[in-house]
Amino acid sequence: xxxxxxxxxxxxxxxxxxxxxxxxxxxxxxxxxxxxxxxxxxxxxxxxxxxxxxxxxxxxxxxxxxxxxxxxxxxxxxxxxxxxxxxxxxxxxxxxxxxxxxxxxxxxxxxxxxxxxxxxxxxxxxxxxxxxxxxxxxxxxxxxxxxxxxx
Numbered sequence: 001x002x003x004x005x006x007x008x009x010x011x012x013x014x015x016x017x018x019x020x021x022x023x024x025x026x027x028x029x030x031x032x033x034x035x036x037x038x039x040x041x042x043x044x045x046x047x048x049x050x051x052x053x054x055x056x057x058x059x060x061x062x063x064x065x066x067x068x069x070x071x072x073x074x075x076x077x078x079x080x081x082x083x084x085x086x087x088x089x090x091x092x093x094x095x096x097x098x099x100x101x102x103x104x105x106x107x108x109x110x111x112x113x114x115x116x117x118x119x120x121x122x123x124x125x126x127x128x129x130x131x132x133x134x135x136x137x138x139x140x141x142x143x144x145x146x147x148x149x150x151x
Contacts, residue, residue, distance in 0.1 A: 010036065014047060015054040022058025022110065022134075023079075029055060033138060034145040048142060052135045059103055059113040059130045066117020080111050088115035097121055100129035104137040 009016065014036055018029040033051050036042045065079065072078050073085070080088075088111040091099045100116060103109045116126050 010042070011046065011050055015050045018051040018054030019058040022055045022113075023061050030138075030141045033141060037142055037145060044142065048135075048138055051138045052131065055104070055134045055138075056127065056131045059109075059134070060127065062110055062113035063117040063121070063123070063126055066114040067120065068117075070118055080114055084111040085115060085118070088112045089119070092116070092119055097125055097129060100126060101133040101136075103130045104134050 014029070014032050017027050017032045021027040021029040029051055033047060036047050037044050062079075073080075074082065087108065091108070091112060092115055097116070099112060100121070103113050105112075113126075113130060
């Protein structure tokens, strides 16, 4: 499935892209969001909501993996290396649950949400903080795409 396929999928394609981008697949939900936001016939508020919810739910998958699947760590197919887990644990040690506001950051965000599961961060604070961070990122992406911040 290509990015063009996901864009042609409209709302469902954006949701799926945002969800998968928060897990392990190298997808750009931002590119799909911008493409659909600039296309005719799409409600930008709904696009924003779907991207945020999809990406947050993808992070929940990482949290659940950390919470329930750590005993498989070190296996070849396991999604995170020992180094990534160590870095994420260090960030948690330094900044606590507030670091989840940065769960959208490429490379470190996915291991961070996994570490939250390993460290048994309660689900509700996890979802709230991750959702806030991801919503802020998508709001900035849309604002930049429309030239609101650059003008």
